[in-house]
Structures are given as structure tokens and as C-alpha cells.
Amino acid sequence: MRGTSERLNLRSMEPEELMGLMKELGQPGFRAGQLFSWLAKGTEWTGMKNIPAVLKGRLEEEYRLYRPTVIEKQDSADGTVKLLWKLWDGQSVESMLMEYGYGCTACVSTQVGCAMGCAFCASTKGGFVRDLDAGEILEQVIFTGLETGKTVSRVVLMGIGEPMANFDEVMRFLRLINAPGGVGLGMRKISLSTCGLVDGIDKLAMLNVQLTLSVSLHSAVQEVRRDLMPAARAVSLERLQRSCREYFEKTGRRISYEYAMIDRVNDSDSDARALASWVRGAGGGHVNLIRLNRISESSLQPSPESRVRRFADLLQSLGVAVTVRRRLGTDIDAACGQLRRKTDGF
Ligand code: SAH
Numbered sequence: 135m136r137g138t139s140e141r142l143n144l145r146s147m148e149p150e151e152l153m154g155l156m157k158e159l160g161q162p163g164f165r166a167g168q169l170f171s172w173l174a175k176g177t178e179w180t181g182m183k184n185i186p187a188v189l190k191g192r193l194e195e196e197y198r199l200y201r202p203t204v205i206e207k208q209d210s211a212d213g214t215v216k217l218l219w220k221l222w223d224g225q226s227v228e229s230m231l232m233e234y235g236y237g238c239t240a241c242v243s244t245q246v247g248c249a250m251g252c253a254f255c256a257s258t259k260g261g262f263v264r265d266l267d268a269g270e271i272l273e274q275v276i277f278t279g280l281e282t283g284k285t286v287s288r289v290v291l292m293g294i295g296e297p298m299a300n301f302d303e304v305m306r307f308l309r310l311i312n313a314p315g316g317v318g319l320g321m322r323k324i325s326l327s328t329c330g331l332v333d334g335i336d337k338l339a340m341l342n343v344q345l346t347l348s349v350s351l352h353s354a355v356q357e358v359r360r361d362l363m364p365a366a367r368a369v370s371l372e373r374l375q376r377s378c379r380e381y382f383e384k385t386g387r388r389i390s391y392e393y394a395m396i397d398r399v400n401d402s403d404s405d406a407r408a409l410a411s412w413v414r415g416a417g418g419g420h421v422n423l424i425r426l427n428r429i430s431e432s433s434l435q436p437s438p439e440s441r442v443r444r445f446a447d448l449l450q451s452l453g454v455a456v457t458v459r460r461r462l463g464t465d466i467d468a469a470c471g472q473l474r475r476k477t478d479g480f
Contacts, residue, residue, distance in 0.1 A: 144197040145173050145269030174316035176276040214463035229274040232462050237287035242274040245295025250329050251364040256429045256475050257294040268306035290325040298334025321345045329365050332377040339381040348390040353400040354412035378416040389419040394426045395437035406445050410452035424459040
């Protein structure tokens with residue numbers, strides 16, 4: 135919860151912790167609820183009308199309450215908005231708002247930079263800087279809504295960073311966003327995406343959180359996956375399959391598999407057959423195919439549309455549930471970490 139700041143992020147505190155704090159400060163218990171609700175609305179100290187000035191003063195001295203500022207905002211013709219935020223310590227992360235027929239989805243970051251090293255991903259090219267605290271993840275949801283004037287009805291943890299590598303803060307974020315009196319978003323409205331860190335998948339299975347788990351697979355061929363995703367060197371496809379199968383058995387929730395189609399790397403008929411067989415072995419699941427977003431740091435190219443179609447049809451004929459994802463925001467820097475990298479110039 136502490137992040138790297140001397141001071142705790144007040145927005146990282148859960149209702150019962152705020153309750154304890156109010157008691158400690160000689161305040162009535164109901165103050166905790168009042169405060170929690172203001173924090174979730176993104177209200178600044180001056181706007182918290184029913185909180186006594188003395189208490190605000192005490193909290194302001196001891197805790198951090200920060201509104202991230204917008205460094206850059208990109209609007210796509212398809213309605214997708216990308217925001218680059220400046221954090222309290224000068225670091226930056228990205229969030230995105232995507233509009234679908236059923237409402238708006240916020241895609242938020244969980245770390246500054248990323249240590250996973252995926253060959254096709256811009257988030258990792260400058261390396262890992264630090265974890266976000268739970269409040270900083272929540273702030274992206276709150277302020278993306280306020281900056282765009284839209285109601286966020288779904289959240290995906292698919293921005294910069296690897297959520298499973300920041301497990302405790304991500305779990306705290308989930309409790310915070312779910313808690314009544316705050317943002318109040320149901321677990322079923324949340325997706326978490328991992329590059330396949332099995333310890334995290336196993337822990338999540340034990341907790342039986344009702345969110346949607348996405349696993350970035352990108353290849354069911356060991357050598358190909360290992361080259362694309364260095365984090366996969368430590369985890370074989372077989373081991374990953376076991377964790378995914380057990381996750382499904384324990385929670386009854388189907389996993390989504392992300393598969394970025396890369397020209398002549400993972401898009402052949404035999405790649406599709408390997409994928410179908412792997413997914414079956416993992417207890418089933420849903421495959422999301424997306425054409426790779428080109429990034430300047432890599433020569434990897436997206437598969438042609440016709441290849442994606444053929445791959446999807448083949449998967450379907452092999453009994454795998456598959457969706458070809460529309461690419462949103464292709465006229466802006468939509469791929470993970472692209473905007474942060476360009477603007478910070480590292
Ligand atoms: N670290 C997590 C979540 C962040 S990435 C994970 O790996 O799942 C969110 C998704 O975007 C992942 O599926 C990732 O593999 C994918 N992705 C990253 N760069 C991409 C690119 N250039 N084109 C298509 N998908 C990309």
C-alpha cells in the first residue's frame with residue numbers, strides 16, 4: 135500500500151481501515167463512509183463539505199491525496215480516448231477509454247513500465263520502474279471518467295505492467311473498486327490480463343474472485359512463445375496449461391486467451407491446431423484474436439486479414455470458441471505503452 139512515497143495514498147485505504155483511522159483520530163465512525171465516498175468521486179479537500187477542517191488538515195499532513203494530471207490526450211476517430219497521466223513523483227502511465235455498444239471500458243495500468251520483455255510490446259521497452267499502489271490504479275478509473283465525461287462501466291487491467299507481478303496492490307484495488315459506497319463496480323465487470331505468471335493464477339484461483347481472467351498466450355508452440363515472451367522461459371506451456379485448467383475447475387469461470395496474430399510467426403494452420411489442442415487441454419476457454427499493433431521498436435508485422443479469417447475458421451472447426459477483435463484506436467498510439475514511450479522519449 136505504501137508505494138514508494140513516504141506518505142500513504144489515502145485512496146489506497148479500504149473502508150474498514152478508514153474506520154480504524156477515524157477512531158484513532160477521535161472521529162465518529164460515519165466519517166469513514168463520508169470520506170470513502172468523496173475519495174471515490176475524485177473530490178479535492180476543499181470540496182469535501184461535510185468533513186471538518188481540522189480533520190482534513192491532519193489527513194493532508196500525513197497522507198497523500200493526488201489527482202494525476204493529463205500530460206497528453208489522444209482522441210481516435212472511433213471514439214477511443216488515450217490518456218497519459220503524470221503521477222505524484224513525475225512518473226507516467228497510460229489509460230484508455232473504449233466505447234462499445236454496451237458502455238465504456240477503461241483500460242488501466244498496474245505498473246510504471248514492465249519487466250516481462252514481450253517482443254511485440256512497447257510497455258516493456260524502457261524496462262520496469264515501479265509498482266503502482268492500489269489507489270493509483272483506482273485513480274486512473276476515477277479520473278478517466280471525469281476527464282472524458284463518460285461513465286466507466288467496465289474495467290480491464292490490460293494497460294502498462296503485469297498485474298500478477300504487483301499482486302497484493304491489484305487485489306487491494308479490486309476490493310476498493312468493489313466496495314459499496316465507493317465506485318461500486320461489480321467483479322464481473324472487471325478483467326485481469328496476465329502474460330501467464332502461474333503463481334498469480336494459482337493464488338487467484340484460491341481467492342475465487344468473480345472477475346474474468348485473460349491469459350496472453352500468443353502461441354501454443356513452446357519455442358515460439360519463449361521467443362515472443364521471455365517471461366515464458368520459466369514457465370512451460372504444460373505448466374501454464376495445468377494452472378489454467380485448475381483455475382477453471384476451482385472457479386467454474388472460463389478463461390479468455392489473447393492471441394496477437396503476427397505475420398509468419400504464429401499464424402499458420404499448424405499454429406491453429408496447436409492452439410486448439412492446448413486450449414482443450416486447459417479445460418476450454420475463449421480465444422480472442424487480434425491483429426498485432428505495429429510498434430516502432432520491433433519489425434514484427436500483423437498477419438493479413440485473410441490469414442486471421444482462415445485461422446479463426448480453423449479454430450472454430452476444431453471446436454474452439456473464438457472472436458476476432460476489432461482494433462480500436464489504430465489512428466492513435468493505441469498499443470500498450472506506445473504513448474508513454476513516445477512522450478517520455480526513453
Ligand atoms: N501484462 C499483461 C497485461 C498488459 S498487456 C499481459 O501480458 O497480459 C495487454 C494485452 O495486450 C496483452 O495480451 C498483450 O500481450 C497485448 N499486447 C501488447 N502489445 C501488443 C501489440 N503490439 N499488439 C497486440 N497486442 C499487444
